[in-house]
Amino acid sequence: MKKTLLPLPPWTLATPILGWLLLAGMGMGLRFGSAYKALLVLGLLAGVLAAVHHAEVVAHRVGEPFGTLILAAAVTAIEVALIVTLMLAGGTATTALARDTVFSTVMIILNGIVGLCLLVGGRRFLEQRFELKGVNASLSTLAAIVVLTLILPSFTTSVPGPFYSAKQMGFVAITCLLLYGTFLFIQTVRHRDYFLPQEADLGEDVHQPPPSNQVAAVSAVLLVVGLAAVVLLAKAISPLIELGVARIGAPAALVGIIISTIVLLPEGLAAVRAARQNRLQTSLNLALGSALASIGLTIPAVALVSIFKGWPLAMGLDVKSIILLVLSLFVSILSLGTGRTTILQGVVHLVIFATYLFMTIFP
Numbered sequence: 221m222k223k224t225l226l227p228l229p230p231w232t233l234a235t236p237i238l239g240w241l242l243l244a245g246m247g248m249g250l251r252f253g254s255a256y257k258a259l260l261v262l263g264l265l266a267g268v269l270a271a272v273h274h275a276e277v278v279a280h281r282v283g284e285p286f287g288t289l290i291l292a293a294a295v296t297a298i299e300v301a302l303i304v305t306l307m308l309a310g311g312t313a314t315t316a317l318a319r320d321t322v323f324s325t326v327m328i329i330l331n332g333i334v335g336l337c338l339l340v341g342g343r344r345f346l347e348q349r350f351e352l353k354g355v356n357a358s359l360s361t362l363a364a365i366v367v368l369t370l371i372l373p374s375f376t377t378s379v380p381g382p383f384y385s386a387k388q389m390g391f392v393a394i395t396c397l398l399l400y401g402t403f404l405f406i407q408t409v410r411h412r413d414y415f416l417p418q419e420a421d422l423g424e425d426v427h428q429p430p431p432s433n434q435v436a437a438v439s440a441v442l443l444v445v446g447l448a449a450v451v452l453l454a455k456a457i458s459p460l461i462e463l464g465v466a467r468i469g470a471p472a473a474l475v476g477i478i479i480s481t482i483v484l485l486p487e488g489l490a491a492v493r494a495a496r497q498n499r500l501q502t503s504l505n506l507a508l509g510s511a512l513a514s515i516g517l518t519i520p521a522v523a524l525v526s527i528f529k530g531w532p533l534a535m536g537l538d539v540k541s542i543i544l545l546v547l548s549l550f551v552s553i554l555s556l557g558t559g560r561t562t563i564l565q566g567v568v569h570l571v572i573f574a575t576y577l578f579m580t581i582f583p
Contacts, residue, residue, distance in 0.1 A: 228277070228435065228438070232273045232442070235263075235266045235267055235446065236267065236270060236271075236442050236445045238263060239263050239264075239446065239449030240449050242260055243449065243452050243456070246260075246456060257457065257460060261457055261460070263449075264450060264453040264454055265485070267446055267453060268450055268482060268485065269485070270442070270446050271294060271446035271447050272294060272295065272487060272490065273486070274439035274440070274443040274446065275290050275439075275443055276490060277431055277436060278290055278439050280430050281433070281435075281436040283430070286408060293513060295483055295484065295487045295510055295513075295514075296518070297447055298450055298451065298483050299321065299325065299479075299480070299514055299518060300517055300518050300521045301447070302451060302454045302479055302483065303317060303321055303518060303521070303522055304521055304522065305451060306454075306455065307522065307525055309455065309458070311531070315533060316472070316473075318519070318522040319370065319534055319535050319536075319537070320472070320473045320475065320477075321479050321480055321518075322370065322515055322518055322519065323537060323541060323545070324479075324480040325480040325510075325511065325514045325515075326370075326511050326514070326515070326545070326548070327544065327545070327573065327576050328477070328480055328488075328573070329507050329508070329510060329511040330511065330552050331569045331570065331572045331576065332488070332570070332573045333487075333491050333492070333507045334503075334504070334507050334552070334556075335566050335568070335570035335572075336488070336492055336495075337491050337494075337495035337500065337507065338495070338500075338561045338562075338565045338566030339563050339566030339567060339570060340492055340496055340566070341495035341496065341498065341566075342561060342563035342564075343563055344496060344498075345498050347560055347561070347562055348495070348498065348560070349500070349559055350417070350500045350501040351415065351416070351501055352556075352559035353411070353414040354407075354411075354414035354415040354501070354504075354505070355504055355556050357403065357406055357407075357414060358504070358509065359508065359549075361403045361512060362508065362511055362512055363553075365396055365400070365512070365515045365516060365519075366515065366545065366549065368392050368396070369392060369519050370535060370536065370545065371536070371542055371546075372536070373534075373535040374537060374538075382534050382535060382538075383532050383533065383535070389526060390527060392519065394520075396515060396516050396519045396520055397520050400513065400515075403512060407509075415501070415505055417499055417500075417501035454479070461478055470581055471583060473580055477577070477580060484510070487506055490506060491503040491506040500561065504556070519535075540579060540583070544575070544576050544579070547572060548572055551568060551569065552569075555568065555569065
């Protein structure tokens, strides 16, 4: 039987093109004021959703664990590009942007996304299982990278914290790449079975036939086109985000949370959907893999910009944030340390996430 194109949703085909049309019309469109700005925001959100949808199509074609790796790489590419473009546009005024965005990404993933997945899955299936070895590998790598990039800078003495010196920044950037690269090797080659869901836990949707090579190729092209549009749209609306945060009198750290939320929204939805299908292993692969990619790739990228431009890069967290981060890692190790989860672990993670949001807005 001749393979035909899997009917991709029309909106996923049109969204990347519409994103570029919005960018092309910015010169004239901004004359319309708020209406066009609202279109830019909607175009950005739709672009993120479409990009990750195409990543899911490609991921389904290549299978696990490469599928979740592609999703994590797509989301991280968006985040890295957003941070770098905002840094280049804002100069030294964005010295803490990378730290705030990476920190918020880790907190959103470890507590918001993971907590929601555990709650939704536990509510529907009472208890869910996953491969403990893979999650342990993810958490140990994540803990090392988080401490080196977000906590240690507050306690070094070569330069006053929360800054690294240029040599320290370069060393930490290399260690991040080394740790993340080793994790990828373990995940995709040496111990791939650690990250594969057990057959008994697979949901019904997993057994759907994968898309054809032709469909996967179309989605791959649209993924690249969509990511480029998302980056430029985000750069265009970044002043709106900063202005809105300033108007409500919220701390500047809220900008990083908003950026991370926009980027992680589609991946979070995919993780929750997998948990509802009793595929918690896939949910955790998505969440923890994205957290690792976020730090392991973002820090080297912004470090390169910082060293090349000679800009200081504030990386160390304050005491309150360090406490919340350490608490999140500690609870994650406990709640994911048995290979089985219930709604209790989900509620605990979501309470920590709510505390993080509250303390950010009301420090």
